Amino acid sequence: MTGELPPDGEPxxxxxxxxxxxxxxxxxxxxxxxxQMDLAGGSTAWxxxxxxxxxxxxxxxxxxxxxxxxxxxxxxxxxxGVGRTSMxxxxxxxxxxxxxxxxxxxxxxxxxxxxxxxxxxRPINQP
Numbered sequence: 518m519t520g521e522l523p524p525d526g527e528p529x530x531x532x533x534x535x536x537x538x539x540x541x542x543x544x545x546x547x548x549x550x551x552x553q554m555d556l557a558g559g560s561t562a563w564x565x566x567x568x569x570x571x572x573x574x575x576x577x578x579x580x581x582x583x584x585x586x587x588x589x590x591x592x593x594x595x596x597x598g599v600g601r602t603s604m605x606x607x608x609x610x611x612x613x614x615x616x617x618x619x620x621x622x623x624x625x626x627x628x629x630x631x632x633x634x635x636x637x638x639r640p641i642n643q644p
Contacts, residue, residue, distance in 0.1 A: 578623055
C-alpha cells in the first residue's frame with residue numbers, strides 16, 4: 518500500500534488489465550489506461566451534462582507505477598468545475614495487484630464539453 522487510499526465511493530468503471538493491452542515489456546500501455554480514464558470521465562460527463570459530451574483537453578498525466586496483466590484497475594471520477602458548456606473532471610486510476618496491494622497509478626483533469634444535436638457546444642443542464 519502506498520499510504521494513500523482510493524477516493525470514497527464506487528469507481529466509475531472497473532476493469533482487468535489483459536495480455537492484449539501490453540507493451541513488449543509486459544506492462545500495460547499508458548494509452549490503454551488513458552482510454553479507460555476517458556471512458557470513465559465520459560460517463561460522468563454524460564450524466565452531469567444530461568447528454569452527449571466530447572473530451573477537449575487533458576491536463577498533464579504522470580504515471581506513478583506500471584499496471585501489470587491481471588491487475589484490477591478502478592477509475593474514480595469527480596466533477597471539480599462547471600462552466601457554461603464545459604466541465605472539468607478529476608480522474609484517478611488505481612490498481613489492485615494479485616497480491617491485493619492498492620496503489621494510485623495516475624491522475625489527470627479531463628475537460629469535457631456538452632455537445633448538442635448539431636455537433637456544437639451547448640449549455641450544460643445543471644442538476
